Amino acid sequence: MPKALTFDSDSAPVDRRRLYKLSPPNPSLRYLEARAIFEIGSILPNMPRLIGEPRGDGRKVILMPGFLADDRSMWPLQRFLSFLGYDARGWGLGRNTGDPEALAAAFIARLDAMELDDAGVTLLGWSLGGVVARIVAMRRAGVVREVITLGTPVEGGPKYTAAGSIYAEKRGLDLDEFEEHVHRMNREGLGVPLTVIYSRTDAIVSWRAAIDRYNPHARHIHVQSSHVGLGFSPRVWRIVARTLHASSEITRGQASRSANRRLRRRPPASGAPP
Numbered sequence: 001m002p003k004a005l006t007f008d009s010d011s012a013p014v015d016r017r018r019l020y021k022l023s024p025p026n027p028s029l030r031y032l033e034a035r036a037i038f039e040i041g042s043i044l045p046n047m048p049r050l051i052g053e054p055r056g057d058g059r060k061v062i063l064m065p066g067f068l069a070d071d072r073s074m075w076p077l078q079r080f081l082s083f084l085g086y087d088a089r090g091w092g093l094g095r096n097t098g099d100p101e102a103l104a105a106a107f108i109a110r111l112d113a114m115e116l117d118d119a120g121v122t123l124l125g126w127s128l129g130g131v132v133a134r135i136v137a138m139r140r141a142g143v144v145r146e147v148i149t150l151g152t153p154v155e156g157g158p159k160y161t162a163a164g165s166i167y168a169e170k171r172g173l174d175l176d177e178f179e180e181h182v183h184r185m186n187r188e189g190l191g192v193p194l195t196v197i198y199s200r201t202d203a204i205v206s207w208r209a210a211i212d213r214y215n216p217h218a219r220h221i222h223v224q225s226s227h228v229g230l231g232f233s234p235r236v237w238r239i240v241a242r243t244l245h246a247s248s249e250i251t252r253g254q255a256s257r258s259a260n261r262r263l264r265r266r267p268p269a270s271g272a273p274p
Contacts (some may be wrong), residue, residue: 007215023160060116062088077237131157159176201224
């Protein structure tokens with residue numbers, strides 16, 4: 001977690017820019033995105049450690065890709081989670097076209113049609129896919145069990161990303177007005193567990209904009225990674241696996257305590273001593 005992190009949902013965007021030193025990533029970091037090649041190549045050497053991660057509980061984990069990507073970009077991580085025992089799957093919406101609210105609405109329609117058990121569904125979003133995951137969790141808190149984001153812009157929407165100006169031009173957005181809109185939406189808060197994975201050397205999304213200052217329960221984990229390599233980083237995979245396992249343990253503990261309470265309240269069987 002960043003040092004001296006202050007949770008703040010009240011400050012206006014103009015003040016947040018000053019307080020939290022928000023700006024697009026330094027252009028000099030773009031050269032570091034070439035690390036993604038090595039991050040992808042590091043999966044195989046790390047596989048002996050990865051396959052030893054805790055096994056899953058079979059719950060649904062839905063992976064949401066970043067801007068202009070589709071389910072294929074998440075396939076390696078999806079396969080890893082499936083190996084661990086989760087019902088991991090893509091979001092089924094094709095390419096992320098860059099309209100998170102429309103994509104969230106489309107995904108909610110799919111979610112409402114799914115057969116879900118009491119375990120609910122965990123959403124794992126990469127970059128803009130994490131924005132979609134956050135919106136879905138706000139709208140369907142009773143169904144979404146947990147959210148994990150990788151390099152997701154929280155502050156300002158696209159404003160503090162490397163592609164912000166291009167994105168705004170293509171969509172006819174006023175970035176300052178859209179920042180206000182994102183701020184109002186973020187103030188709604190998330191009522192589910194939230195893990196924020198970010199990199200200070202992310203050249204696509206400013207790491208300061210990836211920090212969630214709206215939700216005090218958000219857990220922040222810094223990794224050394226490029227933005228493009230976040231979904232392929234063995235360290236990120238281990239963090240995701242352990243985060244999912246930890247929440248499974250909490251759920252199992254709650255279920256066990258609930259069962260014990262029911263047993264204590266159960267009346268004695270007929271003929272049994274009181």
